[in-house]
Amino acid sequence: MERIKPRTLSGFMELLPKQQVQFERMLESLRRTYALYGFTPLDTPLIEATEILLAKGGGETEKQIYRFSKGEADLSLRFDLTVPLAKYVALHAGELTFPFRRFQIGKVYRGERAQRGRFREFYQADIDIIGDGKLDLLNEAEIPSIIYRAFSELGLEKFCIRVNNRKILTGFYDMLGLNARAGEIMRTADKLDKIGAEKVEELLIADGVPLASAHEILGFIGITGSNEEILTALEKYRGKNETFDCGLDELHTVVKYLTAFGVAEDHFAVDLTIARGLDYYTGTVYETTMTDHPEIGSVCSGGRYDNLAEYYTDRKLPGVGISIGLTRLFYVLGEQGYLNDQLVTAPADVLILPMTDDLSTAISFATQLRQNGIRSQIYAEQKKFKAKMTYADKLGIPYVAFIGEDEITGGVVKIKSLATGEQVSLRPTDACTEIKKGLPTDGKPIREPEKRIEG
RNA sequence: GUGGAUGUAGUUCAGUUGGUAGAGCACCGGAUUGUGGUUCCGGUUGUCGCGGGUUCGAGUCCCGUCAUCCACCCCA
Numbered sequence: 063m064e065r066i067k068p069r070t071l072s073g074f075m076e077l078l079p080k081q082q083v084q085f086e087r088m089l090e091s092l093r094r095t096y097a098l099y100g101f102t103p104l105d106t107p108l109i110e111a112t113e114i115l116l117a118k119g120g121g122e123t124e125k126q127i128y129r130f131s132k133g134e135a136d137l138s139l140r141f142d143l144t145v146p147l148a149k150y151v152a153l154h155a156g157e158l159t160f161p162f163r164r165f166q167i168g169k170v171y172r173g174e175r176a177q178r179g180r181f182r183e184f185y186q187a188d189i190d191i192i193g194d195g196k197l198d199l200l201n202e203a204e205i206p207s208i209i210y211r212a213f214s215e216l217g218l219e220k221f222c223i224r225v226n227n228r229k230i231l232t233g234f235y236d237m238l239g240l241n242a243r244a245g246e247i248m249r250t251a252d253k254l255d256k257i258g259a260e261k262v263e264e265l266l267i268a269d270g271v272p273l274a275s276a277h278e279i280l281g282f283i284g285i286t287g288s289n290e291e292i293l294t295a296l297e298k299y300r301g302k303n304e305t306f307d308c309g310l311d312e313l314h315t316v317v318k319y320l321t322a323f324g325v326a327e328d329h330f331a332v333d334l335t336i337a338r339g340l341d342y343y344t345g346t347v348y349e350t351t352m353t354d355h356p357e358i359g360s361v362c363s364g365g366r367y368d369n370l371a372e373y374y375t376d377r378k379l380p381g382v383g384i385s386i387g388l389t390r391l392f393y394v395l396g397e398q399g400y401l402n403d404q405l406v407t408a409p410a411d412v413l414i415l416p417m418t419d420d421l422s423t424a425i426s427f428a429t430q431l432r433q434n435g436i437r438s439q440i441y442a443e444q445k446k447f448k449a450k451m452t453y454a455d456k457l458g459i460p461y462v463a464f465i466g467e468d469e470i471t472g473g474v475v476k477i478k479s480l481a482t483g484e485q486v487s488l489r490p491t492d493a494c495t496e497i498k499k500g501l502p503t504d505g506k507p508i509r510e511p512e513k514r515i516e517g
Numbered sequence: 518g519u520g521g522a523u524g525u526a527g528u529u530c531a532g533u534u535g536g537u538a539g540a541g542c543a544c545c546g547g548a549u550u551g552u553g554g555u556u557c558c559g560g561u562u563g564u565c566g567c568g569g570g571u572u573c574g575a576g577u578c579c580c581g582u583c584a585u586c587c588a589c590c591c592c593a
Contacts, residue, residue, distance in 0.1 A: 067566090072585065122591060125518085142593085170593085175518090177587065186593065249591090350593095360593060387593025417551065451553035466551065480553065 073176025074183045075389055080406045085392055088216060089167060092187050092386070095212040096165040099204070101189055104164040106146040112136040114149050117373035118342075126172045139171035143188040144370075144383065151192055152374035160194035161201070167388070179358040179390050190383030192370060197380045199312060202346040202366050203319030205384050209350060209362055210325045212386070217400075220353040221361075223325070224333040227313045228343050228365065231334075233306025234282060234299065238275045247271065248337035251283045255335065255356070259284065283335050289317050292332045309345070316346055344368040348384055355394050362386040408458035411501055412438040412477075415450050417466030424465045427475055427490050434494040436501070438463075454480060461497055 070076045077085060093103070112129055115138045128139040140146050143166050151162065167187040176182055189208060191201045206223045213221050235244040250265045259280055266276040285295045296310055313332065320330055336349045345366030352361060364384025371379050395401050412431055416424035424440050431438040441450050454462050464476040464485075475493050478485035479500065488496060 069584085126591085172592075174591070176585095180592075184593065358593095363593070385593065390593050415551090447551060448549080448553070453553090455553045462552080464551070468551095476551095478552070483553090485552085 071182070073174075073181045075181055075393070079409070081396070081401065083406050083409075084401050088388065088392060089185075089187075091215050092167065092212055092388075093165070095208065095215050096187075096189055098211075099163075099189075099208050101163045101165040104147070104150065104166045105168065106140075106143075106150055106166070108140060108169065109137050110140055110146060110149070112138040114374075115141060115145055117145075126174045128171045128173050140168075141172060142170050143168060143186050143385065144190070147188070147190055147192075147383075148371040149374055151379055152371035152377070155194075155371075155375065155377055155379070160192065161197060162192040163189070164192075165189045179355075179393050181389050181393075184387060184389035187386040187388050188364075188383060190370075190381050192379050192381040195378050195380070197382065199315055200319060201382045202312070203316045203323060205364065205382050206330060206348050207320060207323035207325050209348070209384055209386070210323075210329055213350070213362075218352075218395075221329065221350055222353055223330040223348055223350045223362075224336050225313070225316065225320075225330055226333055226336045226347050227309040227316075228337070228345055228347055229305045229309025230296070230313060231309075231337060233303040233309055236305060237299070237303050238278060240271065240275060243269070243271075245341060247279065251279060252335050252337050254283055285334055289327070289330075289332045292334070293317065312345060342367050346382070350386075352391075352394050352398075354398060358390065358394050360387070361391045361394065406458070407502070408460065410437045410439045410457070410459050412436060412461045412463055412497060413450075413454040413457075413459045414438060414440045414463045414465065415447075416440065416442060417464060418470065423470050427463065427465065427493075430490050431494060431497070434498065436494060436497055460500070463493070 097103075112127075113136070115127060116124060123141055127141050130137055147164070147166065151158065165188065167185060169183055170186050171183055173182060174180070189205065191197065191205070193201075206225065209223055231248060232241060232244055235241050235247060240247060246269065247266065250262055250269065253265075254262055262283075263276050263280055266279060267273060271279070282299075285292055287295070293310075293314060296313075300307055300310060317332065321327070333349075336347060343365035345368070347365035348363055349360045350362035352358065362384060364382070366380075366382040368380045369378055370381045371377070392401075414424050414428055414431075421440065421442060424442075428438050428440050441453060443450075451462065453459075460480055462478045462480060464478065466476075469475055469487065472487065474487040474489055476485055476487050477493050477497065486496075
């Protein structure tokens, strides 16, 4: 028979059991954190009608979306979780209670070239708060504080949530009379860290920005320092543009509230260069990077939008949200060696090895263990003893229970701890108690504790 | 979409100016049929990505093709 060579498509992540367990732990941690802030879970279809997903039309989305037809239907895989949310909210606006706080964790698809830290299928973990007509500025500070909490709960320390305000940028470019080209200029300005000030200036001038304006722009994006220092420096532009002034006030407030929410000063930074990929945002914008791996790019970004569902409804639904690129984050953590196999718990706590043909006693014991919340499995395969022990050893199962003729006759089970090699004969009930005592408690961090950096 | 690299065992890779394939790890068996990790002994891994060309002879050189990786674009 001609065999087909098994393969996994480029840009699609497929994990082995140990890593998958770590990934699942991340998902659980995020769900817990999100729920803690009053967000309700949401799931939407992976496939939507193309007209829904491309409502906004044009650009990168159209080039990268996975699109196909089934009969007459023109269908596409979702590109992000925000557009499906917009559709959902527009469709169910009458039945939802606002402000609507939802979280959603799911896979999204982008048909672009895969590379380091960039996938074609990846998980996003989104939270959004949608208001009906209005939405208070407080939410713009709360969202990044949730990210701070979520990352901290994951055991991460070396990250920075960078904050900016779109109104400051548009206001500023308006002052220079460059608002028509603001998007393009912002993308160039965003490369400051990567290519340096001189290159940015060259690019701006090559794009036809007047020399004087280019200088102004470099002076503006070159504003650095502590959050207070940046805010103070921005004050000198006040009074020239209404939008700018509004954005500056908002940024002041967001920074103030972020501190009140308990976000450590060194984990968020006002950064006037961030703007890319955020074209539908209208106010506060966020972008989170891993301090040790800035080249991988953003692992979490989002911001404030004034009208989420404008393509689907007349109802004005402002919102603020953020999306964690979970797959990328997991990839970065793996590269940094933060995912320690030692911390992965085995799929079971006890492996039961029946030594007799009749498995009844083993089955009863397994049931008893499970009723006591002890994860167990029976290994009944006709294999050599060595192979059975090796199985437990490879999976990291901490206890093996032997049930042979002697044990059945004596009404006991023989429990062996693989870590110490000790073994004792106990009555099944006592065995449950002893095993429970020896098991580690839940809630281990994803990261090795000793690798934590003092914050 | 643009540019640059790389495809050899399950995996990571070696393979000399061209002479019909090798190592570590993994896997399987044994030392050890009711006791794993360590050790020792033995064993199997293959369309050398695919197609064509040059040559007496190609894993090696040439052309094409596909795939993967890296960078750009863009993005989580």
